[in-house]
Amino acid sequence: MGRPGPKLAELVLSAYEREVLRRWERASSTPQALALRSRIVLACAEVEPDGLPRSASSVARQVGVTCETVSKWRSRFVAHRLDGLGDAPRPGRARTVSDKQVSEVVRATLETRPKDATHWSTRSMAARAGLSQTTISKIWRAFGLKPHRAETFKLSTDPFFVDKVHDVVGLYLDPPERALVLCVDEKSQIQALDRSQPVLPMMPHVPERQTADYVRHGTTTLFAALNTATGEVIGALHRRHRAREFKKFLTQLDREVPDSLDVHLICDNYGTHKTETVRKWLRAHPRFQLHFTPTGSSWLNLVERWFAELTNKKPRRGVHRSVEDLETDITDWIKDWNENPRPFVWHKTADEILDSLARFCRCITNSGH
Known part of the structure; x- marks a missing residue:
């Protein structure tokens, strides 16, 4: 006979939590990952016919995931309740460009010109702002700025x-x-x-x-x-x-x-x-x-x-x-x-x-x- 598994922490849902989880599970606008986690927690909150909590294996078979996945989100919910079902912050490098720097790049692009040209390039703006050329490109794309482009117009002087x-x-x-x-x-x-x-x-990879x-x-x-x-x-x-x-x-x-x-x-x-x-x-x-x-x-x-x-x-x-x-x-x-x-x-x-x-x-x- 195998050894019994560790005793599971009690998982009892309040009426409000059950309503929120069901809404997340059914709403078409809910991200699929959050809907799956809601189904796992709702299934874990059920009890077996003998009154015991449902095992991770039975929930895993019902939902179609591994036992490890069930245990992870059950534990996260017990520890943090509804907030625990969200994605935890991912590790990564801290932001290196401040809002002030972004604002200055946008202002300089719109209001100034380089000394040796009619418009800014990513290289010249990068040199002015002390940022990388890639960063300037990302800022310009985010704000829809295209200094290299110019369009023509003509205003009519017709009195009528x-x-x-x-x-x-x-x-x-x-x-x-x-x-x-x-x-x-x-x-x-x-x-x-x-x-x-x-x-x-015209040929493959070669234009006319x-x-x-x-x-x-x-x-x-x-x-x-x-x-x-x-x-x-x-x-x-x-x-x-x-x-x-x-x-x-x-x-x-x-x-x-x-x-x-x-x-x-x-x-x-x-x-x-x-x-x-x-x-x-x-x-x-x-x-x-x-x-x-x-x-x-x-x-x-x-x-x-x-x-x-x-x-x-x-x-x-x-x-x-x-x-x-x-x-x-x-x-x-x-x-x-x-x-x-x-x-x-x-x-x-x-x-x-x-x-x-x-x-x-x-x-x-x-x-x-």
């Missing part, structure tokens, strides 16, 4: 900026009935570029490679009208982008848009859009109405987003040995796009845009806005 924003955004969010809203612009100087040497194809120099074979201009409701595009290619070509494009739109619909054209302030030739054509076609974006605000014209899509998919890395090849490539891409058009949905109201710009201007010293 507010009115034009309300006009254009109103067409996006609440288009008129029995009317078509088209975002119109021309992408000029699209170059037909051929690389001076053959392109090396092109020569840095190229041969120019001429340029073309794409006139495009993006349907804001469906995402379909009406396009026309011309070698030049004068008022004459813009008038031809308007005539094309007049042919392709059903006569029963009014046409609202959103376009920028390029000179060819405002010539007497164009104004005369518009007077002869009263169903066409032009809506101009504010100067310096091409971001308000959704067709610019479509131009970016075209540029990334074709001209940027394409190889074209003639303007005709380039124009054929663009025409085919527009045809493929229209087979499965994707509209670009505008979400922000005019007031939200103006409030955002007002907050931005307040952050700029002497913005004049």
Whole structure:
């Protein structure tokens, strides 16, 4: 007959402790480790039919852990109650960077510049702060600081900026009935570029490679009208982008848009859009109405987003040995796009845009806005 095990310390749960342990055991938000420890303690608090405390082995079989694990958490609970089921502090090196040092790094990054550069690097900031480069990187990541990056912006000086924003955004969010809203612009100087040497194809672990120099074979201009409701595009290619070509494009739109619909054209302030030739054509076609974006605000014209899509998919890395090849490539891409058009949905109201710009201007010293 084996020797009896050591006598177990009494484990009696109060009503509050039992309620907390059951909540930890059942709640989906409880960490799995804490839920398991709660089940162990609840099982240990039960008694056998003969009135004796349950053994570690029977609890281990029920819960699916080892006897050592049951003994550990039973003892921890008896000694420290509910607080004993948490993880004990782990050994490790004490913190070496104080809150004051972190605050100084953030302040210096935001408010100062190095003497020999326009922005801080991890190395230069580490030298200034007396910390390691790795520590600076961790602090910058924690506070979302990226001194090496810079973005561009331009504030419109159009005296009718507010009115034009309300006009254009109103067409996006609440288009008129029995009317078509088209975002119109021309992408000029699209170059037909051929690389001076053959392109090396992509291979495993090696990207596609092109020569840095190229041969120019001429340029073309794409006139495009993006349907804001469906995402379909009406396009026309011309070698030049004068008022004459813009008038031809308007005539094309007049042919392709059903006569029963009014046409609202959103376009920028390029000179060819405002010539007497164009104004005369518009007077002869009263169903066409032009809506101009504010100067310096091409971001308000959704067709610019479509131009970016075209540029990334074709001209940027394409190889074209003639303007005709380039124009054929663009025409085919527009045809493929229209087979499965994707509209670009505008979400922000005019007031939200103006409030955002007002907050931005307040952050700029002497913005004049």
